[in-house]
Amino acid sequence: MLKKERHAYIMHEIDIHNKVLSSDLSIQLTASEDTIRRDLQELDEKGILTKVHGGALSKSFHFTLKNNSVYSQPEKKIIAFKARELIRDGMLVLLSGGTTIIELIKSLPPELNATFITVSIPTALELLDHPNIEVIFIGNKLLKVAQMSVGAEVNQRLSEIKCDLCFLGTNSIDIENGITDLDLEVIEVKRAMIRSAKKTVSLSISKKLNTVQRMVVCKIEEVDILITELDPGDELLKPYKKRGLEIL
Amino acid sequence: MLKKERHAYIMHEIDIHNKVLSSDLSIQLTASEDTIRRDLQELDEKGILTKVHGGALSKSFHFTLKNNSVYSQPEKKIIAFKARELIRDGMLVLLSGGTTIIELIKSLPPELNATFITVSIPTALELLDHPNIEVIFIGNKLLKVAQMSVGAEVNQRLSEIKCDLCFLGTNSIDIENGITDLDLEVIEVKRAMIRSAKKTVSLSISKKLNTVQRMVVCKIEEVDILITELDPGDELLKPYKKRGLEIL
DNA sequence: AATTTATTTGCGTATTTATGCAGTATTAAA
DNA sequence: TTTAATACTGCATAAATACGCAAATAAATT
Numbered sequence: 001m002l003k004k005e006r007h008a009y010i011m012h013e014i015d016i017h018n019k020v021l022s023s024d025l026s027i028q029l030t031a032s033e034d035t036i037r038r039d040l041q042e043l044d045e046k047g048i049l050t051k052v053h054g055g056a057l058s059k060s061f062h063f064t065l066k067n068n069s070v071y072s073q074p075e076k077k078i079i080a081f082k083a084r085e086l087i088r089d090g091m092l093v094l095l096s097g098g099t100t101i102i103e104l105i106k107s108l109p110p111e112l113n114a115t116f117i118t119v120s121i122p123t124a125l126e127l128l129d130h131p132n133i134e135v136i137f138i139g140n141k142l143l144k145v146a147q148m149s150v151g152a153e154v155n156q157r158l159s160e161i162k163c164d165l166c167f168l169g170t171n172s173i174d175i176e177n178g179i180t181d182l183d184l185e186v187i188e189v190k191r192a193m194i195r196s197a198k199k200t201v202s203l204s205i206s207k208k209l210n211t212v213q214r215m216v217v218c219k220i221e222e223v224d225i226l227i228t229e230l231d232p233g234d235e236l237l238k239p240y241k242k243r244g245l246e247i248l
Numbered sequence: 249m250l251k252k253e254r255h256a257y258i259m260h261e262i263d264i265h266n267k268v269l270s271s272d273l274s275i276q277l278t279a280s281e282d283t284i285r286r287d288l289q290e291l292d293e294k295g296i297l298t299k300v301h302g303g304a305l306s307k308s309f310h311f312t313l314k315n316n317s318v319y320s321q322p323e324k325k326i327i328a329f330k331a332r333e334l335i336r337d338g339m340l341v342l343l344s345g346g347t348t349i350i351e352l353i354k355s356l357p358p359e360l361n362a363t364f365i366t367v368s369i370p371t372a373l374e375l376l377d378h379p380n381i382e383v384i385f386i387g388n389k390l391l392k393v394a395q396m397s398v399g400a401e402v403n404q405r406l407s408e409i410k411c412d413l414c415f416l417g418t419n420s421i422d423i424e425n426g427i428t429d430l431d432l433e434v435i436e437v438k439r440a441m442i443r444s445a446k447k448t449v450s451l452s453i454s455k456k457l458n459t460v461q462r463m464v465v466c467k468i469e470e471v472d473i474l475i476t477e478l479d480p481g482d483e484l485l486k487p488y489k490k491r492g493l494e495i496l
Numbered sequence: 497a498a499t500t501t502a503t504t505t506g507c508g509t510a511t512t513t514a515t516g517c518a519g520t521a522t523t524a525a526a
Numbered sequence: 527t528t529t530a531a532t533a534c535t536g537c538a539t540a541a542a543t544a545c546g547c548a549a550a551t552a553a554a555t556t
Contacts, residue, residue, distance in 0.1 A: 004300045022533095033533095053523060059321060125373065135389070136389050271541090282544095
């Protein structure tokens, strides 16, 4: 890989995400972090990006890394790896928001040819980075805290779709209450997502298992597949298996 | 093997792969790396490829376009400052994509209370950062290169809206052809945006004035207000004023 | 055809550039 | 404050390049 090629790749990433992490680039470009750092330094000296601790930021969008960086938790990588095995060419897949979903998107093979639907702006942005897949965004009023579309219209449009899979980045899940969340408008959209998919997959790091929040999205039986970073045979997952969920 | 033949071969490789390595070529053409280097140097001097350490790259590989947009940030700040004066509490405002629009959003006063509609994912993300405004995203199929919604459905939904203002981050504008752009799907959305707004405002850095691209978005008369970083009395803007545009 | 002339090519060597590594310093997150 | 991640420094190495020169090739001339 030529230096200029790396530079072009880095600038492309910056254009799409407004930020890059040295650690990510080092893997994606199969170069040492040292090299990446020197690349970023050069591009910074050229004045076309801003180098910061841990990576670099776009000049035009100066968010802080802290605000929206995914300090890629290894748990989420494991979950992403298991989840992507479910996706096949030609599928229509519904995605929620959340950092676990972002990890899933990052782990998708470049040659995958499928269509993804989402209501989450960060999810959409990440999907746009993939070379082959088609992305559909269901828009409407955006809810600031969740950075996603909400409202009756969204639910209506979701009801007109029949997807193969629905991946939910789940905040809280337990046997008694099923999937729960904080915001009324969010849970309504998530319900609509579940209804319009043949299979619902919940992605949860084990910390989130057996936690509850204020409002119910769906009963535990409505979830078809549960993916955590744990071994499927783990003791913690037994009760879920008993209720008929497939555990990956 | 004649020099001309090698040159032809090298250019062919560049066309296909966008890059060549001196080491590869040396083997493929059974010539010393020295010779190859001299070839590449000549072709570089002719301006038909870009020589770099280790080989050469296609000219189209450059990312200088992005550089320009970043370099002209101060101009964009001036434009943003002028543009925001047009926005009042309670207005319904349509925004396109582009870095100029992003600057506009950043310059919006926190206490502003208005509703913004957009089809651009980065624009939406930036809008979500603002504490008071309401954001509506018109979704559909997303076009990767433009990071925005496109398609008949978007145009349809835009036609159902009546906005106070439409701000277009403009790539190319001139007297003869009006606003022009590259992509058919993009120009269709932009047209729909213009139709659904009472007033259309074009934001263009002066470098983009009097430039033309392949496809026409709208005639110059359909633009109500033109904002550049220049003084409204600037000589460059006179022809636009003569055609009835308000210059800020 | 032979000779001259100009151009092209390859090689050895010195130099520059690119990259990774190890150890230490610095920074930021818990 | 502690701790983990990241950055910096100097160094080592390998690869790429520049340069001068001589051999080889092509082109032009006689």
